[in-house]
Structures are given as C-alpha cells and as structure tokens.
Amino acid sequence: MMTPQNHDTPNMSVDIGGLLLKNPVMTASGTFGYGEEYACYVDINRLGAVVVKGVSLNPRQGNPAPRIMETPFGMINSIGLQNPGVKAFVTDKLPFLKQFDVVVIVNIFGETVDEYMRVADTLTQADGIHALEVNISCPNVEKGGMCFGTDPEIARDVTQRVKSVTHLPVIVKLSPNVTDIGEIAESVQAGGADAISLINTISGMSVDIENRRPHLQRVTGGLSGPAIKPVALKMVRDVVKRVSVPVIGVGGIMNASDALEFLIVGAKAVQVGTANFINPRATMDIIDGIEEYMMRHQMQDIRELIGTLNEGEGLC
Numbered sequence: 001m002m003t004p005q006n007h008d009t010p011n012m013s014v015d016i017g018g019l020l021l022k023n024p025v026m027t028a029s030g031t032f033g034y035g036e037e038y039a040c041y042v043d044i045n046r047l048g049a050v051v052v053k054g055v056s057l058n059p060r061q062g063n064p065a066p067r068i069m070e071t072p073f074g075m076i077n078s079i080g081l082q083n084p085g086v087k088a089f090v091t092d093k094l095p096f097l098k099q100f101d102v103v104v105i106v107n108i109f110g111e112t113v114d115e116y117m118r119v120a121d122t123l124t125q126a127d128g129i130h131a132l133e134v135n136i137s138c139p140n141v142e143k144g145g146m147c148f149g150t151d152p153e154i155a156r157d158v159t160q161r162v163k164s165v166t167h168l169p170v171i172v173k174l175s176p177n178v179t180d181i182g183e184i185a186e187s188v189q190a191g192g193a194d195a196i197s198l199i200n201t202i203s204g205m206s207v208d209i210e211n212r213r214p215h216l217q218r219v220t221g222g223l224s225g226p227a228i229k230p231v232a233l234k235m236v237r238d239v240v241k242r243v244s245v246p247v248i249g250v251g252g253i254m255n256a257s258d259a260l261e262f263l264i265v266g267a268k269a270v271q272v273g274t275a276n277f278i279n280p281r282a283t284m285d286i287i288d289g290i291e292e293y294m295m296r297h298q299m300q301d302i303r304e305l306i307g308t309l310n311e312g313e314g315l316c
C-alpha cells in the first residue's frame with residue numbers, strides 16, 4: 001500500500017498498529033463522505049488514509065433537521081450516524097475507494113455490542129478494507145456511541161469483542177466527554193486496540209434567543225472545529241503518556257501548523273475533519289505543509305518529529 005518515496009523528499013510514512021500509511025494525514029470520519037464526494041478536489045492517492053462515515057448494521061436516517069449549527073470557531077452537529085448500512089456500504093460505496101492506492105479505514109457503530117461485532121465481521125470479509133475504527137464516542141445517539149465510550153469496562157469489552165471477529169487492525173475512537181480519558185485509553189488498550197484516535201466532538205448546544213429554542217432539533221450536539229483544538233491537543237498528550245499503542249490526533253486541525261502540534265505532542269498520525277467543509281483541499285495543503293516544515297528543519301524522517309515536545313523549561 002505504501003508508494004516508495006522520492007529520495008529528495010523526507011520520509012513521512014508511519015506505522016499505525018501494523019497499518020502502513022504513506023503519510024500521517026487521514027480524513028476524519030463523517031467529514032469526507034465515502035471519498036467520492038471529495039474526489040474532484042483531492043488526489044485521494046496522496047492521503048495517508050481515508051476514514052469513511054460511520055457504518056452500522058442497518059441503514060439509519062439520522063436525526064431530524066436542523067442538525068448542524070455554526071458556532072464561533074466551530075460547528076455543532078447532531079447527524080445521528082446517518083448511513084446506508086453495512087451491506088449497501090460494501091456493494092455501493094466501497095468499490096469507488098478500491099480504485100485508489102489508499103488505506104481505507106471504516107468507522108463502525110452499533111446500538112449493541114452484538115451489532116458492532118456483526119458490522120466488523122461483514123467488513124472483515126469484504127475486500128479492500130484495511131482497518132476498522134470503532135466509534136464508541138458519538139454524542140448524538142440514544143443507544144451505543146458515547147454510552148460505550150464513557151465506561152472503562154464497557155469500552156474494553158466492545159474492543160475485545162470486535163477484535164475477536166476480525167484480523168484487521170482495530171482503532172478505537174474516544175470521547176472527550178469523560179472525567180479521565182487516559183483511563184478509557186488504558187482500557188481499550190487492554191481490550192486489544194491496535195491504535196487509539198481522539199477526540200470525537202465535545203457535547204454542546206446553541207440557543208436561538210428570539211424564539212428561545214435550541215438551534216438543533218435534538219437540542220444538543222457535538223462541537224468540532226478550531227474551538228476544540230487546545231482541548232484535543234491536551235488530551236492527546238495525556239493519552240500518549242498512558243498507552244503504548246499509536247495515538248491518532250483529531251480535533252480542530254485546520255492547517256499544517258495544527259497537525260504539526262499534534263505530531264510534536266506524540267500523535268503518530270492526525271485526522272482532518274471540520275476543515276474539509278471550509279477548504280475541501282485541506283488535507284492536501286496539510287501534507288504539503290508538513291513536508292515543507294520537515295525540509296526547512298532538515299528532517300529526513302517523520303520519526304524525528306513525532307513526540308519531540310520539549311516540556312522541560314517552559315517559556316519564561
């Protein structure tokens with residue numbers, strides 16, 4: 001899956017729990033559709049990985065509208081995991097992505113642990129999928145989602161059960177809506193997670209003051225975008241210190257500088273989400289920007305950058 005690199009350019013390839021990516025830049029689930037929606041803007045072959053919108057056992061229509069609201073430096077969504085279901089994903093969506101030389105990661109969701117296992121099993125039997133990202137962090141559904149990601153025992157159990165039905169690398173996507181994200185990270189690592197991605201959105205809401213009603217039909221949603229970057233960065237730093245599996249940083253990454261911050265605190269890869277809605281070519285710009293930074297700092301390999309935060313002396 002990895003294309004050999006030109007010797008003049010730095011080596012940006014990373015190994016995420018046995019999954020080899022040509023560079024550390026992935027799309028974040030739910031912000032890039034199933035790839036096809038962005039193919040006229042982005043050279044999909046250049047991406048480290050495509051992470052597709054969450055897939056469940058049965059089709060889901062999602063929550064009633066309005067389900068997106070812009071906020072200062074971000075947005076709140078309450079989509080409710082709309083998707084065509086795992087069978088339609090495999091027959092109708094996956095063939096498009098299989099044309100490319102890109103790592104395909106499918107984000108999976110279940111209302112019950114059994115559903116997570118059945119989705120994972122079906123996807124494992126399909127050709128063209130390289131890893132699963134287990135979504136135990138969606139704040140917009142009644143059953144499953146965040147309910148599984150806020151209790152360490154349940155988070156470990158879901159991870160273990162998904163691992164039991166697949167040989168694919170399993171990434172577990174964590175919720176920031178917990179007291180101690182490091183504890184949840186340790187639990188999913190104990191359950192066999194090959195990598196951990198964080199953070200999903202932060203629970204929030206927004207009110208229309210004229211009619212005194214929530215802007216979102218379902219009242220609350222998940223906040224994403226630049227507003228959450230400092231929170232995500234701090235949580236990534238905390239989790240990197242607590243686990244040995246690779247950590248993937250997500251949350252408000254808008255440009256190469258943001259991505260570099262996550263890599264410096266120890267994320268081995270990053271996911272770009274809300275930025276895709278503002279600049280559909282954000283991922284391309286971020287790959288170019290990381291490469292430019294490495295060349296400017298005379299780095300030959302991305303490992304010279306990852307986890308190099310100097311916390312020693314503070315600033316003044």
Ligand code: SIN
Pocket residue numbers: 030054077078079080081082135137138139140200201222
């Ligand atoms: C949604 O579909 O509601 C968002 C997905 C997520 O937060 O995981």
